[in-house]
Amino acid sequence: MCVLPAVLLFFVFMILPTFNIFRMSLYKWGGFSSNRTFVGFENFTKLFRDMKFLQSVENTLLLIVVVSVITMSLAIIFAAILSREKIKGQNFFRVVFYIPNILSIVIISAIFSAIYDANNGMLNSILALFKGADAEPVYWLGDQSIVIYSLAGAMIWQAIGYYMVMYMASMASIPESLYESANLEGASRIHQFFHITLPLIWTNLRTTLTFFIISTINMSFMFVKAMTSGGPDGSTEVFLSYMYKQAYTNSSYGYGMAIGVVVFAFSFALSAIINAITKRDVLEY
């Protein structure tokens, strides 16, 4: 059977370890000693009273919404332009837009530190042109009400190319003839976009919605680790960064794994809901 090797690999390297995680989340364990105490669901009850965890839930949700919505719309628009329009230097743009995705997070965080820097950063220098040089600078990474959006900005910048490529690949499979006949009927570009392009890549869009949830949870951890270490004062703590802190630096491995379980359940449920909402019949052409 064709599926067997896949199932086997999947089972050994993903299901089994995950099962172990679920088991560990029921223990109080520091991570090293042989001293494990079974505590049942105590880790979970503590979790829902832990203000810092709740803040990380809030931050993660905000990032998922902001990053997904903006990245997705921009990526679709650019993909549509680059695959439908006759643009000079099309290949050039395709290559360039994908570059952020290739860069290592370390580079991206260094770039954005230079852009967001309060005293001689690029953004504040540009703002100073409008506000005058003496105006109080904006603390992009220091102001706790702004910093999470600064992170979102960096994440969007990084992700657009990735999704653009994905959408372009699926737009490429739309037969040219559909557009040709639409043109003959005199349908406008915008009309074509909403009535041909969007419906035909709908499956792909749904797929990427799930990716958005997963990758935002993942990438926000990488970005936070590289750019803010969760600070200032926990204001950019996200799911996985908090899990890491608890599991590896607060000697609460079991508690950290409980966070892991919640993250798993949360993201699964969220994308199941989204999946159900966006369900349409698969269009064939």
Added chain:
Amino acid sequence: MKKLVSLFLALILALGLSIPAMAEGTTLSVAAIETAYGSEIWQEVTAAFTELTGIQVDLVTDKNLEDVISAPMKAGDFPDVVHLATGRPAALTETLIKENLLEDITDVLSMTVPGEDKLVSEKIAGGFTESSLTNPYGDGKTYMAPMFYSPCGLFYNAGLFEEKGWEVPETWDEMWALGDTAAAEGIALFAYPTAGYFDAFFYALLYECGGPEFFTQATNYAEGIWDTEEAQLAFDIVAKLATYTEKSVPSNANNDNFTKNQQLILDNKALFMPNGNWVIGEMADAPRAEGFKWGFTALPAVTEGGDRYSYTWFEQLWIPSEAANKDAAKQFVAFMYSDVAAEIFAKGGAIQPIVGFADKLEGDNKIYYSIYDNGAKAALGSFAATDPVEGVNFADTVFGTINSLVSGDKTQEQWIEQIKTDSDLLRQALK
């Protein structure tokens, strides 16, 4: 068939037996964090140890030592000796303390230093083996050996003070006055690399506000300790200092950008920062204001003529209780206090807490290590070890929140409330 099976079994047996036989001649595995002092000092020291004792050493050094050794440790594969301080972001040493996985090395103190005729306890400078940083459980037993000490205090640009004719403040009142003077010239009074650097600062401040007895109670989360006048005084000073802090500091107060905050001192944008003398090496390549000269002082006193403290920061060396070669490991620990080892370390800038050793220092280093001769008292210790409390990280609560005080996102009252809450939780989990 039966023959084959028994042959096979015999083979397995032979192989199984040959494994312990291979481990003949002890090889000591040493893991050391590579810091600003470099990794060469460790190569030389381990070579010197091998030469003296004939014990082979397998050395691992890494800037991110936690990443390298913690996975094998989870699998039960422990190094014999680890040099890794507490207070690092990954907090591996703290984890092992909480997990009771450190070997009691009290007996090392009464061992003779290899190659010398003195006892280890005679060589280690006074006080170093008495705080919770070496005796984490407060039971008089030593689990971690003190290494590489460094006085912590406030660093400033001495050149700027000469140029402006400013005096280095000796009391906090003078400090605030200087803050207002400097503000008029567009210079902030204070900056800090990351909020974590408040540990040394805050410990010294606790000593100043309430003395050693108060410090011990506070770091053991004594009931009601944070409601006392002494605690209030310390909180007030930190909160006031927050208002005098350069505004961009919280933006860069993380592992990635903290050098930008240190740069504020070099650029004359802020006057003081809490730090240790490793900062000089860390910023060696950085550009600086004209006439820049490092200056270093203990914390200002709370009252005129009151005690001034400088926190003594040091790193730790320990033996995991699961180590395979404990005897050789203990010899290695003892060797750390030999003159040979101390001199090798000193070449990299790392100073061992050995009696009289600081007197031999020359040049820049002398300024820092002579701070205690100039009237400042040494503050030692840290928050006591507890069993892990899920979701509570006291360093984050006490120090991390200072970022919010500076940016105005939290009030002093909220800060104190949180400290009290967490302190109560930790008291119940005390070891």
Added chain:
Amino acid sequence: MKEKRKPRFTGEQLYHIFIYVVLAILAISILIPVAWVFMASIKQNVEFYGSPWALPMGVYWQNFVDAWTTARMGEFMLNSVLTTAIALALLLVVALPAAYVLSRFRFRGVKLLNTLFMGGLFINVNYIVVPIFLMFVDADKALRGIGIDGLFLNNIVMLAVVYAATALPFTIYLLSGYFATLPKAYEEAAYIDGASYTRTMVKVIFPMAKPSIVTVILFNFLSFWNEYIIAMTLLTDPKGPKTLPVGLMNLMKAQNAAAQYGQMYAGLVLVMLPTLILYICVQKKLTQGMTLGGLKG
């Protein structure tokens, strides 16, 4: 061509200008930082403390030389190439048929399998890496009893297997999403011609899925190439094999340690170049698709 048919010529022009402006802004916002990285890689350490936007004072190639030697780049580069190649090959061999079967055929348990793989998407490597590691430790201990040493840990082939396994849910999800949109007409035509299932799959479906296969290769290449956490955990021997990102960590800054910024960026550039080249090579393939097939919509 199409544009000429539109009645309002000026509006059309405006629209095009607008598009170019937007594209150019985005391109600049990407190119400047990237140029910045290349610039940083030839700066001397001293220059990193000044304004981050200053031009380099000179070209300091020594960074690349130092990065190459400090990070043992030559050796690690080979390891990375091998690991990535094995993982990709394994992944495609395993995932392509599985994705096809799961998206096209209805049999007992297909729903369960689909749900499981879908669930697998939400399993995060960050937390399963420790259990995998412990599993390998046990396996190695067991094997040592029969005289085989170090088969699982410190072995880049096993690392590649883990990579392939962890990439399975993503890959299968992406591929079967794509297979679902392929018209059934092609297969039906093939069956009528008397082709077997396997033959149909290999000769008809896979060629049509080329854009998405290229996408899968590209995305997984990137994640394998840059992967750090699993490699760090499973390659424990300090003197044993390492991959590039792990080697690079030695160049990164750490608290209390003097940073070598120039070397770090040089190292990062060296790691980035292969991915950039690969993307430029395959990007055209990404958009060649269906129109090559025999049937038209």
